[in-house]
Amino acid sequence: MQIKNVTRSEKLHKLALTIFSAILVICVAIGLMISVSFLPVRDAELIEIVSTQLPASGVSHPVTAVLLNFRGYDTLLEMAVLLLALIGTWSLAPLDVQADDTRHSPGEMLDSLTRLLTPIIVLVAGYLLWAGAHAPGGAFQAGALLASLGVMIQLTGWKLPIELTGIYLRFIHVCGLVVFLLVAASGWFNSAPFFSLPPDLAGILILLIETFAMLSIGLTLATLFLLGRPHSTP
Amino acid sequence: MTIAILYASTGIGLFSLGLYALIVLTHLLRKLLAINVMSCGVFLVLAGLAAHTPNAIVDPIPHAMVITGIVVAIAATALGLSILLRIHALTGRVHLPGVDEQFDD
Amino acid sequence: METTLTPILLDYLLASLLTLVAALSLFSHNLFRAIILYIIFGLLLGFTWIRLDAPDIALAEIAIGAGLTGALLLSAWAVLARKDKSPCKSKM
Numbered sequence: 001m002q003i004k005n006v007t008r009s010e011k012l013h014k015l016a017l018t019i020f021s022a023i024l025v026i027c028v029a030i031g032l033m034i035s036v037s038f039l040p041v042r043d044a045e046l047i048e049i050v051s052t053q054l055p056a057s058g059v060s061h062p063v064t065a066v067l068l069n070f071r072g073y074d075t076l077l078e079m080a081v082l083l084l085a086l087i088g089t090w091s092l093a094p095l096d097v098q099a100d101d102t103r104h105s106p107g108e109m110l111d112s113l114t115r116l117l118t119p120i121i122v123l124v125a126g127y128l129l130w131a132g133a134h135a136p137g138g139a140f141q142a143g144a145l146l147a148s149l150g151v152m153i154q155l156t157g158w159k160l161p162i163e164l165t166g167i168y169l170r171f172i173h174v175c176g177l178v179v180f181l182l183v184a185a186s187g188w189f190n191s192a193p194f195f196s197l198p199p200d201l202a203g204i205l206i207l208l209i210e211t212f213a214m215l216s217i218g219l220t221l222a223t224l225f226l227l228g229r230p231h232s233t234p
Numbered sequence: 235m236t237i238a239i240l241y242a243s244t245g246i247g248l249f250s251l252g253l254y255a256l257i258v259l260t261h262l263l264r265k266l267l268a269i270n271v272m273s274c275g276v277f278l279v280l281a282g283l284a285a286h287t288p289n290a291i292v293d294p295i296p297h298a299m300v301i302t303g304i305v306v307a308i309a310a311t312a313l314g315l316s317i318l319l320r321i322h323a324l325t326g327r328v329h330l331p332g333v334d335e336q337f338d339d
Numbered sequence: 340m341e342t343t344l345t346p347i348l349l350d351y352l353l354a355s356l357l358t359l360v361a362a363l364s365l366f367s368h369n370l371f372r373a374i375i376l377y378i379i380f381g382l383l384l385g386f387t388w389i390r391l392d393a394p395d396i397a398l399a400e401i402a403i404g405a406g407l408t409g410a411l412l413l414s415a416w417a418v419l420a421r422k423d424k425s426p427c428k429s430k431m
Contacts, residue, residue, distance in 0.1 A: 017258070018258055032250075036283075042286060044288060047291055047293050063294045063297045066295050081305075081306050085310065085312055089316040092316045092320045138395065140305060141398040144399060144402035147403075148407060221407055224309070224411070225312075225407070225414065227315055237391070241391060243354075244354040248357065251361055261370070267365060271361050271377075274381075274384055278384075297396055300393070300396050301399045304400060308403050311412075312411055315411055318415065319419075322422065323422075328419060
């Protein structure tokens with residue numbers, strides 16, 4: 001621990017800052033607690049609307065229906081937020097420094113564990129995607145599993161071949177958002193408002209959106225783990 | 235106190251704890267940790283209030299909001315970490331300028 | 340929500356444990372220990388989502404909130420620790 005010569009006024013300044021922010025935070029906490037305890041028990045109106053419209057939404061799990069059909073606009077914007085974070089991370093990385101390569105080899109346990117877990121994780125992610133229609137699951141959970149697989153593979157030192165890191169990588173990054181936008185805009189062909197899924201096709205459309213969203217989310221989160229640019233020049 | 239209000243209060247407590255740590259701590263990585271704890275507190279309040287319904291039926295709409303929030307939080311954390319690494323590469327320090335360190339790094 | 344099978348004491352214990360682990364993580368002196376405690380906090384939070392009848396959030400939280408965020412933070416910490424240890428700066 002570095003010991004610097006701290007003057008007395010700096011110590012008093014820091015103490016005053018600590019006490020003042022503690023008082024401020026305690027006031028905020030008390031205010032929030034009072035407002036939460038005075039909240040009335042909510043009426044179940046929105047819940048009833050969701051459960052009555054659930055058969056028309058194409059899936060039978062309410063959270064998936066809310067995520068991808070009733071409030072699908074939020075999910076669309078969320079995938080755009082993921083892409084924005086990726087763009088920001090890539091803009092900040094200096095162009096000539098690669099993301100830090102670890103020079104040492106990964107070790108037996110990580111190596112064999114990754115080899116063992118890769119097909120299992122792919123299988124479980126596919127199951128979660130399918131099961132999202134009627135049980136807890138869905139695109140985000142499956143995408144997160146794929147991202148963890150990507151992180152594990154990166155930690156063993158395996159790198160993508162350079163031919164694949166150009167246009168193909170970026171294609172999978174944006175395919176989730178693009179497919180979502182296309183499906184949402186397809187409502188215009190039936191002269192329906194933007195982002196309305198026809199009830200007879202809704203199940204298949206949601207599965208389509210979820211598949212590409214899973215790939216996109218998984219790859220984007222795994223690429224964010226690099227905290228730099230991917231290996232693009234030989 | 236029902237379970238829902240208990241967890242909502244825990245969420246408020248976590249939010250305040252994270253807010254205090256965000257103001258007081260000077261290491262930038264710890265500030266990112268504090269922001270993450272604050273967002274976890276907000277998610278607890280959302281999901282706790284979702285359970286605060288008659289007949290113990292769970293409201294699915296705040297659940298969807300929390301899932302969206304978790305993904306947005308990790309995107310923001312990743313962006314913040316890359317900003318942090320860039321600051322460290324350019325200036326060599328990870329503390330706020332002009333403040334001496336409080337804890338070990 | 341079943342309140343007959345599981346005692347209410349579990350919820351009080353879980354809530355206080357959450358606050359304790361978060362406080363330990365934020366105010367610990369060692370940065371590595373703070374990150375590991377944050378991962379533990381994420382796992383406990385996953386258990387809390389189960390208690391609140393939210394299995395979707397639990398899946399997402401454990402995979403993204405605890406797992407991926409922890410891996411990101413540890414990776415950044417390793418870069419910081421490595422650059423502080425080596426005397427030569429990387430090419431800028």
